[in-house]
Amino acid sequence: AEESMRRSEKQAAAGRLAASIAHEINNPLEAVSNLLYLIRTSGASSALVMEYAAMAQQELSRVGEITQQTLRFYRQSNQPSDVSVVDVLRSVLVLHNARMQSPKIEIHQRFADNIMLFGFAGELRQLFANLVGNAIDAMPNGGSLYLRARPAWVDGRRGVRITVADTGVGMSDTVRERIFEPFFTTKENTGTGLGLWASEEILDRHHAAVLVRSRRARFENDRSSGTVFSIYLPWDGVPRGPRIVHSAAHALADH
Numbered sequence: 587a588e589e590s591m592r593r594s595e596k597q598a599a600a601g602r603l604a605a606s607i608a609h610e611i612n613n614p615l616e617a618v619s620n621l622l623y624l625i626r627t628s629g630a631s632s633a634l635v636m637e638y639a640a641m642a643q644q645e646l647s648r649v650g651e652i653t654q655q656t657l658r659f660y661r662q663s664n665q666p667s668d669v670s671v672v673d674v675l676r677s678v679l680v681l682h683n684a685r686m687q688s689p690k691i692e693i694h695q696r697f698a699d700n701i702m703l704f705g706f707a708g709e710l711r712q713l714f715a716n717l718v719g720n721a722i723d724a725m726p727n728g729g730s731l732y733l734r735a736r737p738a739w740v741d742g743r744r745g746v747r748i749t750v751a752d753t754g755v756g757m758s759d760t761v762r763e764r765i766f767e768p769f770f771t772t773k774e775n776t777g778t779g780l781g782l783w784a785s786e787e788i789l790d791r792h793h794a795a796v797l798v799r800s801r802r803a804r805f806e807n808d809r810s811s812g813t814v815f816s817i818y819l820p821w822d823g824v825p826r827g828p829r830i831v832h833s834a835a836h837a838l839a840d841h
């Protein structure tokens with residue numbers, strides 16, 4: 587019974603990760619689909635059609651970049667390893683770069699030197715891709731994205747504190763309390779509500795602690811609104827060494 591429970595837990599985790607990768611490539615694919623629709627139906631001039639085609643090509647190369655980077659990180663990800671937090675955060679900025687050009691989102695990054703974590707590289711990347719993606723979604727008129735990573739100690743344990751903050755629309759208390767629920771989304775047509783659900787699983791697996799602070803916009807372009815995700819990841823949150831030990835010794839002789 588324990589074995590079958592372990593297996594279904596694993597399947598649930600794999601399902602969540604698959605869902606969040608799908609979530610990542612959904613936006614560019616939707617853009618391509620919309621551009622093709624425009625090309626087919628709008629009767630646009632051939633110059634405009636060329637422009638749409640170029641945009642579609644750009645979106646598709648983004649999908650390619652996403653899948654390649656995802657594969658690269660996931661290859662490292664079956665086994666936990668020493669992960670450079672700064673490498674992960676930089677790759678997340680590459681992933682979302684196109685979406686921060688217009689409206690302009692200014693990036694303020696502050697990374698301490700050489701901060702490492704023992705964990706699952708692909709999952710950590712996924713986690714921060716979700717947080718940064720949400721921050722961008724929250725700033726439809728542009729704004730500032732703050733990314734910070736520094737060494738930290740909590741209860742005598744060495745770790746890393748990573749902050750992802752935006753000057754976006756913020757959340758009400760009732761929204762904030764539900765963000766980690768599966769399928770909970772306030773993005774009517776574009777949201778899946780799976781990003782933070784998958785992220786929570788990843789945080790759990792790394793024994794992380796999260797603090798979410800948010801202040802909702804009171805009026806249009808309210809500059810005092812926004813959201814801060816502050817995450818503490820212990821350096822040794824993921825156990826070192828194999829979780830299953832094989833031995834050729836006689837099973838009962840050792841007891």
Ligand code: ADP
Binds near residue numbers: 716771776781813
């Ligand atoms: P999705 O992005 O598909 O909606 P998520 O699970 O990633 O799914 O997020 C759930 C909800 O949490 C979002 O729909 C949004 O309402 C809220 N949310 C998450 N991050 C932020 C943020 N940085 N600013 C404002 N709202 C946020």
